[in-house]
Amino acid sequence: MDARVVEELRAVLGRDGVLAERARRTPYEADGLAFARCLPELVLLPRDTRETAAALRVLAAHGIPVVPRGAGTGLSGGATPVEGGVVIGTARMRRILALDADNRLARVQAGVVNADLGRAAARHGLFYAPDPSSQKACTIGGNVGENSSGPHGFRHGSTTRHVLGLVLVTPEGDVLDLSRPEHDPHGYDLVGLFVGSEGLLGIATEITVALLPLPPLVETMLALFRDLDSACDAVSDLVAARLEPTAIEVLDQLTIEAVEASVLAAGYPKDAAAVLLLESEGSEAEVASTLGAIEPLLRARGAFEVRRARDELERARLWAGRKGAYGAMGRVAPDLYVCDAVVPRTRLAEIVRVTIAICQARGLRVANVFHAGDGNLHPNIPYDRRDAGQLARVLEAGDAILDAVLAVGGSLTGEHGVGLEKIGAMGRAFSPDDLDAQCRVRDAWDPARRMNPGKLLPVHACRETHTRDPRGGAR
Amino acid sequence: MSTATVRAPHSIEAAVACVREAARDGAVILPTGCGSKRSWANAAPRVDVELSTRALTGVVAYEPGEGVITALAGTCWAELQELVARHGHHLSPWIPDPASATVGGVVAAGQSGADRLRYGPLRHHVLGMRVVTGAGQVVQCGGRLVKNVTGFDLHRLHTGAHGTLGLVAEVSLRLHAAPEVRAAGLAFVPTRQAGWQLAGEILRASRLAWTVMVHDLVRPGQSGPWLVAALVAGPAPAVRAELAALRRDAPQLPWLCGAPQTEEERRAHDVWSGIVALERPGATWPTLRATTLPTALPAACDALDAAARAQGLEVKLVAQPALGVVDAWIRGLGPDSLASLEVALASAGARVHWRGLPDELRRGQDIFGKAEPAGLALMRRLRDALDPRGTFARGRLAGGL
Ligand SMILES: Cc1cc2nc3c(=O)[nH]c(=O)nc-3n(C[C@H](O)[C@H](O)[C@H](O)COP(=O)(O)OP(=O)(O)OC[C@H]3O[C@@H](n4cnc5c(N)ncnc54)[C@H](O)[C@@H]3O)c2cc1C
Numbered sequence: 001m002d003a004r005v006v007e008e009l010r011a012v013l014g015r016d017g018v019l020a021e022r023a024r025r026t027p028y029e030a031d032g033l034a035f036a037r038c039l040p041e042l043v044l045l046p047r048d049t050r051e052t053a054a055a056l057r058v059l060a061a062h063g064i065p066v067v068p069r070g071a072g073t074g075l076s077g078g079a080t081p082v083e084g085g086v087v088i089g090t091a092r093m094r095r096i097l098a099l100d101a102d103n104r105l106a107r108v109q110a111g112v113v114n115a116d117l118g119r120a121a122a123r124h125g126l127f128y129a130p131d132p133s134s135q136k137a138c139t140i141g142g143n144v145g146e147n148s149s150g151p152h153g154f155r156h157g158s159t160t161r162h163v164l165g166l167v168l169v170t171p172e173g174d175v176l177d178l179s180r181p182e183h184d185p186h187g188y189d190l191v192g193l194f195v196g197s198e199g200l201l202g203i204a205t206e207i208t209v210a211l212l213p214l215p216p217l218v219e220t221m222l223a224l225f226r227d228l229d230s231a232c233d234a235v236s237d238l239v240a241a242r243l244e245p246t247a248i249e250v251l252d253q254l255t256i257e258a259v260e261a262s263v264l265a266a267g268y269p270k271d272a273a274a275v276l277l278l279e280s281e282g283s284e285a286e287v288a289s290t291l292g293a294i295e296p297l298l299r300a301r302g303a304f305e306v307r308r309a310r311d312e313l314e315r316a317r318l319w320a321g322r323k324g325a326y327g328a329m330g331r332v333a334p335d336l337y338v339c340d341a342v343v344p345r346t347r348l349a350e351i352v353r354v355t356i357a358i359c360q361a362r363g364l365r366v367a368n369v370f371h372a373g374d375g376n377l378h379p380n381i382p383y384d385r386r387d388a389g390q391l392a393r394v395l396e397a398g399d400a401i402l403d404a405v406l407a408v409g410g411s412l413t414g415e416h417g418v419g420l421e422k423i424g425a426m427g428r429a430f431s432p433d434d435l436d437a438q439c440r441v442r443d444a445w446d447p448a449r450r451m452n453p454g455k456l457l458p459v460h461a462c463r464e465t466h467t468r469d470p471r472g473g474a475r
Numbered sequence: 476m477s478t479a480t481v482r483a484p485h486s487i488e489a490a491v492a493c494v495r496e497a498a499r500d501g502a503v504i505l506p507t508g509c510g511s512k513r514s515w516a517n518a519a520p521r522v523d524v525e526l527s528t529r530a531l532t533g534v535v536a537y538e539p540g541e542g543v544i545t546a547l548a549g550t551c552w553a554e555l556q557e558l559v560a561r562h563g564h565h566l567s568p569w570i571p572d573p574a575s576a577t578v579g580g581v582v583a584a585g586q587s588g589a590d591r592l593r594y595g596p597l598r599h600h601v602l603g604m605r606v607v608t609g610a611g612q613v614v615q616c617g618g619r620l621v622k623n624v625t626g627f628d629l630h631r632l633h634t635g636a637h638g639t640l641g642l643v644a645e646v647s648l649r650l651h652a653a654p655e656v657r658a659a660g661l662a663f664v665p666t667r668q669a670g671w672q673l674a675g676e677i678l679r680a681s682r683l684a685w686t687v688m689v690h691d692l693v694r695p696g697q698s699g700p701w702l703v704a705a706l707v708a709g710p711a712p713a714v715r716a717e718l719a720a721l722r723r724d725a726p727q728l729p730w731l732c733g734a735p736q737t738e739e740e741r742r743a744h745d746v747w748s749g750i751v752a753l754e755r756p757g758a759t760w761p762t763l764r765a766t767t768l769p770t771a772l773p774a775a776c777d778a779l780d781a782a783a784r785a786q787g788l789e790v791k792l793v794a795q796p797a798l799g800v801v802d803a804w805i806r807g808l809g810p811d812s813l814a815s816l817e818v819a820l821a822s823a824g825a826r827v828h829w830r831g832l833p834d835e836l837r838r839g840q841d842i843f844g845k846a847e848p849a850g851l852a853l854m855r856r857l858r859d860a861l862d863p864r865g866t867f868a869r870g871r872l873a874g875g876l
Binding site for chain 2: 153178187190215239240242243244374409410422431445
């Protein structure tokens, strides 16, 4: 990186805000998509909106590509650095700026960790609903970037439902204050479009989110099955019966073994081929009626045991086990490829079977732990990235799974994003006209295509006629 | 406007042909459904072709076990409601005029319903759509699944855009479980302050409320009474338990919640129908919808009252305290009074949206108020990117979009 640019950036961010030494840049080489790596030219760590804007102006003036980054837990390579580019991280933007319990909202800096917001809200009898399994590390900014979700998304929806406003910095370094919570947007819904835009439209620096009142009662239920198919069919039945628990998760045997062998051992029974983890919240009567209606459906699909967590401690352990499942897979292999796709909820068992067959045919193991109630599959393939042949088979399996999912009207991703990982599949999910519309939107925000280039949108899909940057910055 | 040709294509392909033809001729298109929400947007300066979706009807996909429905834009909202109700589903938004609303119109107008407190705004239910662009392309935005983050959420741009970015041709919506039981609570209170207080008590005790309204029944020269109305719905045991809690925490509110086929149930249903009708703008008088943070709502209502009184206008307020929304039904409006009400509300920190203004008042007005929306320049760039030739009528949204 040109020394003068570094000096300009230091002038706006201070010494601590610019990481230039190789050793300090290395940790930013990759995100959760471990096999994709690229050393960033610089890592910038602004402390607020003003510094972020100043840094982006410098970078715009020099035409330098930018990759926004939260905690780097993303699984699709959204935060993987790009050739010749810098990373702007939000690690020094960790302040909760306001928590307005009366209006049930909070304003936070983008680098606030999801679980920290949850803790702060709980002190006011409130909670922040999106709960990715990575919530102890991932940031609200990253959640906005990916439109993340979690087990409780079944009832509460993904991040987009809970974002009321944003302050964002455009690729040119202009500040756009969309933080006022709008009942209905006047004009176009820019906030709605920004959520899930994977760092292509700018950097969110402050986020206004909705908080919900903590429910009076939460109960967690476990149902054990002798095979994965029956567990999946039971989920389809619950959805068809229009029952509304807050979470419906499936864990298969390999996942359970890994969890139970780890420090997170939660008491999941090792003799079950699949476990359904369900939760219901509300008044005592609401919870009792929901779980009461669920149980016979589970039994009818062959659940051989249905039980409820005895107390808060057991509940917490079951969830810690579920949310720690990816980490626990570390015992099975050094790396884990976490596939993410959505299928119609009427076809869960069928497609889960297909994904397993796809992996088996390539000599790969697969562990399924997923947000079944939303049809959001996560076939997780343990592998060792030092084994190039194996990695190739893993990627091939991932691709075949996406084809199978698309064939039944499913989608490429339910929560992890397209990023680098699935950019090649976008042309299979969308027509050239669909992609052209998305390109037009990107070019309206970022004519130079400098934000997170090479992610989400395949460049060849962008028709050039209407996308030339007046300053000639198009890549 | 009166000289515009009306086209009503029977298929998306035919709609594409209409758009291409208009684009070729440099004609300007105004997409319409039943036309019931025309007054929710500004009057377009120029319209050559009214592209009506009234013949673009039908359910494209509905598998009850999936909980998603996809329909062509001209499909009548009431028809969809009835269809999904037969399978135990509730279609949100719950709107006052379902028989004269189309799916495309509801979505393009961004119409939320009287069930918003429980299910959230319309934009939370729109999973995806197919849109005909100004260039005559059919673009798929989002999908038909309850969870999906593939690509940009372009459907969020089209929701509430009043067709300024393209013709919404097909929509997929998320469905909810139909409630087993509906209960209604109604009470008169002597002051608005007492209304806020009772509403607060209901909201604190309720998790199942669809609506909590404070409704102004004031006649000129009289003060009060005020009506507090609450609707609660859900599974039978949960509703019963909640009513028990409400009777304890808000004892002055009597509830109607009868067993099926009883007189009490019929009366509860009548109240429900009456309440949803309060959301109907412009049925008799034009409506000013003002929105702000819930805690700022009482002050906004006071400011609105005072300004209306100063103008000698007759006003009725229907406030939804948990949402920070008040609809003011106003009689006797003129251009000057429009402006002064807006100023009063703006100084109380509220946003305005006029609905149901007669054409002569709507023309030359920005019914979204004078304040420019934040990000207007970017919105213009987005519009120009998606409809570069201005095939779809402009100037209908805030800031001249
Ligand atoms: C063990 C594990 C479990 C997980 N479980 C879940 C789960 O249950 N549900 C789920 O949805 N995801 C899950 N994930 C994926 C990941 O945690 C989420 O995508 C998370 O939201 C990423 O947050 P982050 O702060 O790490 O963002 P990063 O990974 O740093 O960035 C994610 C994307 O957002 C962009 N971005 C980051 N910050 C900003 C900003 N301020 N403005 C604009 N763009 C920005 C980046 O450019 C990138 O494209 C899991 C990951 C791991 C490792």
